[in-house]
Amino acid sequence: MSISSKIIEIKNELPSTVKLVAVSKFHPVDAILQAYDAGQRIFAENRPQELKSKVETLDQMGRGTDIQWHFIGHLQTNKLKMVLPYVSLVQSVDTRKLFDAINSWAQANGRTIPVLLEMHIASEESKQGFSKQDMDALLNDISTSPDKYPGIEVKGIMGMASLTDDTEQVRQEFASLTSAADEFAQRYAASAKISMKERSFGMSGDYRIAAGMGSTMVRIGTAIFGERQY
Numbered sequence: 001m002s003i004s005s006k007i008i009e010i011k012n013e014l015p016s017t018v019k020l021v022a023v024s025k026f027h028p029v030d031a032i033l034q035a036y037d038a039g040q041r042i043f044a045e046n047r048p049q050e051l052k053s054k055v056e057t058l059d060q061m062g063r064g065t066d067i068q069w070h071f072i073g074h075l076q077t078n079k080l081k082m083v084l085p086y087v088s089l090v091q092s093v094d095t096r097k098l099f100d101a102i103n104s105w106a107q108a109n110g111r112t113i114p115v116l117l118e119m120h121i122a123s124e125e126s127k128q129g130f131s132k133q134d135m136d137a138l139l140n141d142i143s144t145s146p147d148k149y150p151g152i153e154v155k156g157i158m159g160m161a162s163l164t165d166d167t168e169q170v171r172q173e174f175a176s177l178t179s180a181a182d183e184f185a186q187r188y189a190a191s192a193k194i195s196m197k198e199r200s201f202g203m204s205g206d207y208r209i210a211a212g213m214g215s216t217m218v219r220i221g222t223a224i225f226g227e228r229q230y
């Protein structure tokens with residue numbers, strides 16, 4: 001099946017409340033354009049250099065200028081300038097240090113960067129993200145000292161379930177994400193800098209489960225573009 005038919009098929013499957021984020025990492029600009037021509041406008045990358053070079057290539061072609069780019073990978077603080085000028089959302093803020101560095105960069109560049117905070121929900125140690133406790137501590141700091149954070153806006157939460165065929169486990173992990181987001185939404189309802197509206201969870205293997213559990217954004221690569229060309 002072509003990229004465009006897959007885009008159309010997945011969009012038809014998703015409730016209108018769930019945005020499709022096309023994860024184009026390790027796929028060429030040509031594949032991005034096929035998805036674009038099928039109507040896709042939100043794309044995500046996970047490596048700074050690859051994001052920057054794809055944006056520049058498309059720019060030179062005069063194509064895809066209305067694409068909204070999301071960053072979804074581990075972001076080192078010395079790579080911010082390769083990412084932040086180009087993105088409408090950083091989904092993968094996984095440490096306090098990164099949060100502070102984005103805030104500083106944004107202040108220096110007269111920007112406000114929308115972010116999601118990544119929560120560690122998988123059983124695998126290797127996965128990134130804040131514990132619920134550490135995320136709560138950061139949110140508490142933002143809500144009590146918003147003036148420290150003029151460069152950043154929290155739009156919600158992101159998470160990645162374990163890579164497993166055990167759908168019950170995936171459900172439990174997604175449920176833990178949603179319940180944390182609901183709790184934070186209540187606790188920080190008065191903070192202008194904190195929203196918990198966006199809940200980014202669900203990938204190629206588990207987006208159908210995610211779509212039925214309160215996800216507002218699924219991040220899909222393989223099911224659109226095929227196997228990645230490493």
Ligand SMILES: *Cc1c(COP(=O)(O)O)cnc(C)c1O
Pocket residue numbers: 023025046072073160203204205219220221222223
């Ligand atoms: C690669 C990636 C995806 C997409 O994974 P697929 O299984 O190919 O859909 C989603 N989220 C993150 C954070 C990723 O790194």
